[in-house]
Amino acid sequence: MKPAGKKSRNTRQRTVIMEILRKSGYHPTAEAIYHEARKVLPNISLGTVYRNLNFLREQGQVREIRTDCDSSSRFEGKCPPHAHFHCTNCQAVLDLPLPECLDEVRWEGTTDISSIQSMDLHVIGACRECGPPVTV
Amino acid sequence: MKPAGKKSRNTRQRTVIMEILRKSGYHPTAEAIYHEARKVLPNISLGTVYRNLNFLREQGQVREIRTDCDSSSRFEGKCPPHAHFHCTNCQAVLDLPLPECLDEVRWEGTTDISSIQSMDLHVIGACRECGPPVTV
DNA sequence: GTAATTGCAAAAGATTTGCCCCATT
DNA sequence: AATGGGGCAAATCTTTTGCAATTAC
Numbered sequence: 276m277k278p279a280g281k282k283s284r285n286t287r288q289r290t291v292i293m294e295i296l297r298k299s300g301y302h303p304t305a306e307a308i309y310h311e312a313r314k315v316l317p318n319i320s321l322g323t324v325y326r327n328l329n330f331l332r333e334q335g336q337v338r339e340i341r342t343d344c345d346s347s348s349r350f351e352g353k354c355p356p357h358a359h360f361h362c363t364n365c366q367a368v369l370d371l372p373l374p375e376c377l378d379e380v381r382w383e384g385t386t387d388i389s390s391i392q393s394m395d396l397h398v399i400g401a402c403r404e405c406g407p408p409v410t411v
Numbered sequence: 412m413k414p415a416g417k418k419s420r421n422t423r424q425r426t427v428i429m430e431i432l433r434k435s436g437y438h439p440t441a442e443a444i445y446h447e448a449r450k451v452l453p454n455i456s457l458g459t460v461y462r463n464l465n466f467l468r469e470q471g472q473v474r475e476i477r478t479d480c481d482s483s484s485r486f487e488g489k490c491p492p493h494a495h496f497h498c499t500n501c502q503a504v505l506d507l508p509l510p511e512c513l514d515e516v517r518w519e520g521t522t523d524i525s526s527i528q529s530m531d532l533h534v535i536g537a538c539r540e541c542g543p544p545v546t547v
Numbered sequence: 548g549t550a551a552t553t554g555c556a557a558a559a560g561a562t563t564t565g566c567c568c569c570a571t572t
Numbered sequence: 573a574a575t576g577g578g579g580c581a582a583a584t585c586t587t588t589t590g591c592a593a594t595t596a597c
Contacts (some may be wrong), residue, residue, distance in 0.1 A: 282597095283552090284596050285597095318554070319554085320553075322589080340479065342531070347586060374512065376516070382534055387539045388539065389537045389542055390537045391536040394532070394535070396531070398531075399528050403525050442561085456579050459579070554592100555590105558587105560585100564584085569577085570578090571575090
Protein backbone atom coordinates (compact mmCIF):
# COMPACT_ATOMS: atom_id res chain seq x y z
CA MET A 276 0.00 0.00 0.00
CA LYS A 277 2.93 2.33 0.57
CA PRO A 278 3.62 4.15 -2.70
CA ALA A 279 7.25 3.01 -2.41
CA GLY A 280 8.31 6.39 -3.69
CA LYS A 281 11.95 7.22 -3.12
CA LYS A 282 14.50 4.97 -1.45
CA SER A 283 14.46 5.28 2.29
CA ARG A 284 16.14 3.83 5.35
CA ASN A 285 14.66 2.30 8.44
CA THR A 286 16.10 4.46 11.13
CA ARG A 287 15.31 3.91 14.76
CA GLN A 288 13.88 7.42 14.87
CA ARG A 289 11.42 6.77 12.09
CA THR A 290 10.35 3.46 13.60
CA VAL A 291 9.78 4.96 17.01
CA ILE A 292 7.69 7.81 15.61
CA MET A 293 5.59 5.40 13.60
CA GLU A 294 5.11 3.22 16.68
CA ILE A 295 3.99 6.16 18.76
CA LEU A 296 1.43 7.06 16.13
CA ARG A 297 0.20 3.51 15.80
CA LYS A 298 -0.30 2.85 19.45
CA SER A 299 -1.63 6.21 20.46
CA GLY A 300 -5.38 6.37 20.50
CA TYR A 301 -5.23 10.12 20.51
CA HIS A 302 -3.91 12.56 17.94
CA PRO A 303 -0.60 13.97 19.13
CA THR A 304 1.05 17.16 17.98
CA ALA A 305 4.62 17.07 16.74
CA GLU A 306 5.72 18.39 20.09
CA ALA A 307 3.88 15.62 21.93
CA ILE A 308 5.41 12.98 19.67
CA TYR A 309 8.80 14.55 20.31
CA HIS A 310 8.42 14.27 24.08
CA GLU A 311 7.13 10.73 23.81
CA ALA A 312 9.98 9.72 21.52
CA ARG A 313 12.53 11.23 23.86
CA LYS A 314 11.64 8.62 26.45
CA VAL A 315 13.11 6.03 24.11
CA LEU A 316 15.62 8.10 22.15
CA PRO A 317 16.79 10.83 24.51
CA ASN A 318 18.66 12.63 21.76
CA ILE A 319 16.07 12.78 19.06
CA SER A 320 15.45 16.33 17.90
CA LEU A 321 12.24 18.13 17.11
CA GLY A 322 13.50 18.76 13.59
CA THR A 323 13.83 15.03 13.03
CA VAL A 324 10.30 14.50 14.25
CA TYR A 325 8.98 17.06 11.80
CA ARG A 326 11.10 15.71 8.97
CA ASN A 327 9.84 12.20 9.55
CA LEU A 328 6.24 13.24 9.91
CA ASN A 329 6.47 15.02 6.59
CA PHE A 330 8.15 12.04 4.99
CA LEU A 331 5.55 9.63 6.33
CA ARG A 332 2.77 11.94 5.26
CA GLU A 333 4.10 11.98 1.73
CA GLN A 334 4.26 8.20 1.78
CA GLY A 335 0.63 8.20 2.81
CA GLN A 336 1.33 6.48 6.12
CA VAL A 337 0.45 9.45 8.26
CA ARG A 338 -2.33 11.96 8.13
CA GLU A 339 -1.97 15.54 9.26
CA ILE A 340 -4.88 17.32 10.88
CA ARG A 341 -5.08 21.11 10.93
CA THR A 342 -8.21 22.68 12.29
CA ASP A 343 -9.73 25.87 13.54
CA CYS A 344 -9.48 24.46 17.06
CA ASP A 345 -5.70 24.04 17.30
CA SER A 346 -2.73 26.24 16.58
CA SER A 347 -0.51 23.28 15.79
CA SER A 348 -1.04 20.30 13.55
CA ARG A 349 -1.97 16.93 14.92
CA PHE A 350 -0.95 13.64 13.37
CA GLU A 351 -2.36 10.15 13.16
CA GLY A 352 -1.33 6.88 11.58
CA LYS A 353 -3.27 6.56 8.39
CA CYS A 354 -6.37 4.48 8.82
CA PRO A 355 -9.67 4.05 6.97
CA PRO A 356 -11.46 7.32 6.30
CA HIS A 357 -13.14 8.76 9.35
CA ALA A 358 -14.23 12.04 10.82
CA HIS A 359 -12.92 13.85 13.89
CA PHE A 360 -14.57 15.22 16.96
CA HIS A 361 -13.05 18.15 18.83
CA CYS A 362 -13.97 18.92 22.39
CA THR A 363 -13.91 22.68 22.85
CA ASN A 364 -13.37 22.24 26.55
CA CYS A 365 -10.55 19.72 26.97
CA GLN A 366 -9.20 19.97 23.41
CA ALA A 367 -9.46 16.21 22.98
CA VAL A 368 -9.67 14.93 19.44
CA LEU A 369 -11.59 11.71 18.91
CA ASP A 370 -12.28 9.58 15.87
CA LEU A 371 -15.79 9.33 14.51
CA PRO A 372 -17.28 7.17 11.79
CA LEU A 373 -17.69 9.06 8.54
CA PRO A 374 -21.44 9.20 7.80
CA GLU A 375 -22.18 7.06 4.75
CA CYS A 376 -24.57 9.63 3.41
CA LEU A 377 -21.56 11.72 2.40
CA ASP A 378 -20.62 9.13 -0.17
CA GLU A 379 -23.82 9.76 -2.03
CA VAL A 380 -23.45 13.50 -2.33
CA ARG A 381 -22.92 14.31 -6.00
CA TRP A 382 -20.39 17.11 -5.54
CA GLU A 383 -19.35 16.93 -9.15
CA GLY A 384 -22.76 18.28 -10.00
CA THR A 385 -21.72 21.47 -8.30
CA THR A 386 -20.57 24.20 -10.60
CA ASP A 387 -16.85 24.83 -10.29
CA ILE A 388 -15.90 21.35 -9.17
CA SER A 389 -14.23 18.94 -11.54
CA SER A 390 -13.27 16.06 -9.28
CA ILE A 391 -13.06 15.03 -5.65
CA GLN A 392 -9.97 13.60 -4.00
CA SER A 393 -10.91 13.46 -0.36
CA MET A 394 -13.08 14.84 2.34
CA ASP A 395 -12.46 16.16 5.79
CA LEU A 396 -15.20 16.38 8.39
CA HIS A 397 -14.79 17.89 11.84
CA VAL A 398 -17.47 17.94 14.46
CA ILE A 399 -17.03 20.45 17.25
CA GLY A 400 -18.69 20.15 20.63
CA ALA A 401 -18.33 18.82 24.16
CA CYS A 402 -17.14 15.33 24.95
CA ARG A 403 -18.76 12.99 27.48
CA GLU A 404 -16.12 13.74 30.09
CA CYS A 405 -16.64 17.47 29.89
CA GLY A 406 -20.38 17.10 29.92
CA PRO A 407 -22.92 19.41 28.37
CA PRO A 408 -21.84 23.04 27.92
CA VAL A 409 -22.81 25.63 30.49
CA THR A 410 -25.78 26.73 28.41
CA VAL A 411 -28.00 23.80 29.30
CA MET B 412 -27.36 39.14 15.64
CA LYS B 413 -24.05 40.39 16.94
CA PRO B 414 -23.62 39.21 20.54
CA ALA B 415 -23.00 42.83 21.48
CA GLY B 416 -20.27 41.67 23.81
CA LYS B 417 -17.96 44.43 25.03
CA LYS B 418 -18.22 48.07 24.06
CA SER B 419 -16.43 48.77 20.81
CA ARG B 420 -15.77 51.64 18.44
CA ASN B 421 -16.41 51.93 14.75
CA THR B 422 -12.99 52.66 13.42
CA ARG B 423 -12.30 53.12 9.77
CA GLN B 424 -9.93 50.16 9.91
CA ARG B 425 -12.53 47.79 11.26
CA THR B 426 -15.10 48.94 8.75
CA VAL B 427 -12.74 48.53 5.82
CA ILE B 428 -11.76 45.02 6.91
CA MET B 429 -15.38 44.03 7.29
CA GLU B 430 -16.18 45.48 3.87
CA ILE B 431 -13.37 43.55 2.25
CA LEU B 432 -14.68 40.35 3.77
CA ARG B 433 -18.23 41.08 2.76
CA LYS B 434 -17.59 41.87 -0.84
CA SER B 435 -14.90 39.31 -1.51
CA GLY B 436 -16.28 36.15 -3.00
CA TYR B 437 -13.07 34.36 -2.10
CA HIS B 438 -11.53 33.59 1.27
CA PRO B 439 -8.58 35.87 1.84
CA THR B 440 -5.71 35.34 4.25
CA ALA B 441 -4.87 38.04 6.79
CA GLU B 442 -2.01 39.10 4.55
CA ALA B 443 -4.32 39.42 1.54
CA ILE B 444 -6.79 41.48 3.56
CA TYR B 445 -3.89 43.63 4.70
CA HIS B 446 -2.80 44.38 1.13
CA GLU B 447 -6.35 45.05 0.05
CA ALA B 448 -6.96 47.35 3.01
CA ARG B 449 -3.77 49.25 2.29
CA LYS B 450 -5.27 50.48 -0.96
CA VAL B 451 -7.76 52.44 1.11
CA LEU B 452 -5.79 52.99 4.32
CA PRO B 453 -2.13 53.13 3.32
CA ASN B 454 -0.98 53.11 6.92
CA ILE B 455 -2.95 50.23 8.31
CA SER B 456 -0.70 47.64 9.91
CA LEU B 457 -0.80 43.87 9.75
CA GLY B 458 -1.17 43.74 13.52
CA THR B 459 -4.34 45.77 13.29
CA VAL B 460 -5.72 43.42 10.67
CA TYR B 461 -5.07 40.44 12.91
CA ARG B 462 -6.47 42.18 15.98
CA ASN B 463 -9.65 43.08 14.14
CA LEU B 464 -10.06 39.66 12.62
CA ASN B 465 -9.80 38.14 16.07
CA PHE B 466 -12.22 40.66 17.48
CA LEU B 467 -14.72 40.07 14.70
CA ARG B 468 -14.33 36.32 15.06
CA GLU B 469 -15.15 36.58 18.75
CA GLN B 470 -18.20 38.66 17.91
CA GLY B 471 -19.26 35.91 15.54
CA GLN B 472 -19.11 38.16 12.48
CA VAL B 473 -16.15 36.43 10.91
CA ARG B 474 -15.22 32.82 10.48
CA GLU B 475 -11.67 31.56 10.43
CA ILE B 476 -10.73 28.63 8.22
CA ARG B 477 -7.65 26.54 8.95
CA THR B 478 -7.06 23.48 6.85
CA ASP B 479 -4.50 20.92 5.83
CA CYS B 480 -4.24 22.72 2.49
CA ASP B 481 -2.98 26.08 3.71
CA SER B 482 -0.25 27.22 6.04
CA SER B 483 -2.12 30.38 6.96
CA SER B 484 -5.67 30.93 8.07
CA ARG B 485 -8.30 32.21 5.72
CA PHE B 486 -11.23 34.36 6.76
CA GLU B 487 -14.76 34.94 5.60
CA GLY B 488 -17.69 37.09 6.65
CA LYS B 489 -19.97 34.88 8.67
CA CYS B 490 -22.79 33.51 6.59
CA PRO B 491 -25.19 30.59 6.80
CA PRO B 492 -23.47 27.25 7.45
CA HIS B 493 -21.76 25.86 4.38
CA ALA B 494 -18.90 23.62 3.40
CA HIS B 495 -15.67 24.50 1.62
CA PHE B 496 -14.02 23.15 -1.45
CA HIS B 497 -10.25 23.35 -1.86
CA CYS B 498 -8.58 23.00 -5.22
CA THR B 499 -5.26 21.23 -4.74
CA ASN B 500 -3.98 22.77 -7.92
CA CYS B 501 -4.73 26.48 -7.76
CA GLN B 502 -5.40 26.65 -4.00
CA ALA B 503 -8.77 28.26 -4.59
CA VAL B 504 -11.30 27.93 -1.80
CA LEU B 505 -14.95 27.88 -2.81
CA ASP B 506 -18.18 27.69 -0.88
CA LEU B 507 -20.34 24.62 -1.11
CA PRO B 508 -23.79 23.85 0.23
CA LEU B 509 -23.66 21.76 3.38
CA PRO B 510 -25.37 18.44 2.58
CA GLU B 511 -28.63 18.23 4.47
CA CYS B 512 -28.03 14.61 5.32
CA LEU B 513 -25.49 15.77 7.91
CA ASP B 514 -28.28 17.29 9.96
CA GLU B 515 -29.76 13.90 10.47
CA VAL B 516 -26.68 12.18 11.76
CA ARG B 517 -27.25 11.34 15.40
CA TRP B 518 -23.74 12.09 16.69
CA GLU B 519 -24.89 12.19 20.25
CA GLY B 520 -25.47 8.47 20.01
CA THR B 521 -21.73 8.11 19.63
CA THR B 522 -19.92 7.13 22.77
CA ASP B 523 -17.78 9.98 24.09
CA ILE B 524 -19.85 12.80 22.66
CA SER B 525 -22.08 14.89 24.86
CA SER B 526 -23.21 17.69 22.56
CA ILE B 527 -22.53 19.22 19.15
CA GLN B 528 -21.83 22.88 18.58
CA SER B 529 -20.89 23.02 14.94
CA MET B 530 -19.54 21.16 12.00
CA ASP B 531 -16.81 21.77 9.51
CA LEU B 532 -16.69 20.01 6.16
CA HIS B 533 -13.91 20.39 3.62
CA VAL B 534 -13.91 18.78 0.24
CA ILE B 535 -10.56 18.50 -1.50
CA GLY B 536 -10.17 18.07 -5.21
CA ALA B 537 -9.74 19.87 -8.52
CA CYS B 538 -11.83 22.82 -9.58
CA ARG B 539 -13.43 23.26 -12.99
CA GLU B 540 -10.72 25.65 -14.11
CA CYS B 541 -7.93 23.28 -13.26
CA GLY B 542 -9.71 20.37 -14.85
CA PRO B 543 -9.47 16.73 -13.91
CA PRO B 544 -6.21 15.60 -12.30
CA VAL B 545 -3.52 13.96 -14.40
CA THR B 546 -4.74 10.52 -13.40
CA VAL B 547 -7.76 10.48 -15.66
C1' DG C 548 31.80 3.52 0.39
C1' DT C 549 27.77 6.23 -0.49
C1' DA C 550 23.88 8.60 0.30
C1' DA C 551 20.06 9.02 3.42
C1' DT C 552 19.27 10.74 7.87
C1' DT C 553 20.35 12.85 12.18
C1' DG C 554 21.22 16.71 15.79
C1' DC C 555 21.82 21.25 16.38
C1' DA C 556 20.98 25.80 15.72
C1' DA C 557 19.62 29.33 12.91
C1' DA C 558 15.92 30.85 9.80
C1' DA C 559 11.49 31.48 8.17
C1' DG C 560 6.56 32.16 8.36
C1' DA C 561 2.36 33.30 10.88
C1' DT C 562 0.33 35.46 14.61
C1' DT C 563 0.37 37.93 19.02
C1' DT C 564 1.66 41.52 22.19
C1' DG C 565 3.66 45.78 24.68
C1' DC C 566 3.85 50.44 24.47
C1' DC C 567 2.78 54.93 23.54
C1' DC C 568 0.02 58.03 20.81
C1' DC C 569 -4.32 59.21 18.52
C1' DA C 570 -9.28 59.26 17.58
C1' DT C 571 -14.02 57.89 18.68
C1' DT C 572 -17.54 58.44 21.81
C1' DA D 573 -11.78 63.71 29.03
C1' DA D 574 -11.74 59.02 29.01
C1' DT D 575 -10.35 54.96 26.89
C1' DG D 576 -10.76 51.79 22.91
C1' DG D 577 -8.10 51.15 19.11
C1' DG D 578 -4.05 51.98 15.92
C1' DG D 579 0.95 51.77 14.35
C1' DC D 580 5.21 49.95 14.98
C1' DA D 581 8.46 46.75 16.42
C1' DA D 582 9.72 43.15 19.28
C1' DA D 583 8.32 38.71 20.89
C1' DT D 584 6.23 34.08 20.44
C1' DC D 585 5.04 29.95 18.41
C1' DT D 586 5.23 26.46 14.91
C1' DT D 587 7.62 24.50 11.28
C1' DT D 588 11.48 24.36 8.01
C1' DT D 589 16.27 24.25 6.62
C1' DG D 590 21.59 24.36 6.18
C1' DC D 591 25.39 21.85 7.53
C1' DA D 592 28.69 18.77 9.39
C1' DA D 593 28.70 14.29 11.52
C1' DT D 594 26.61 9.73 11.64
C1' DT D 595 24.55 5.47 10.17
C1' DA D 596 21.88 2.17 7.33
C1' DC D 597 22.45 -0.43 3.41
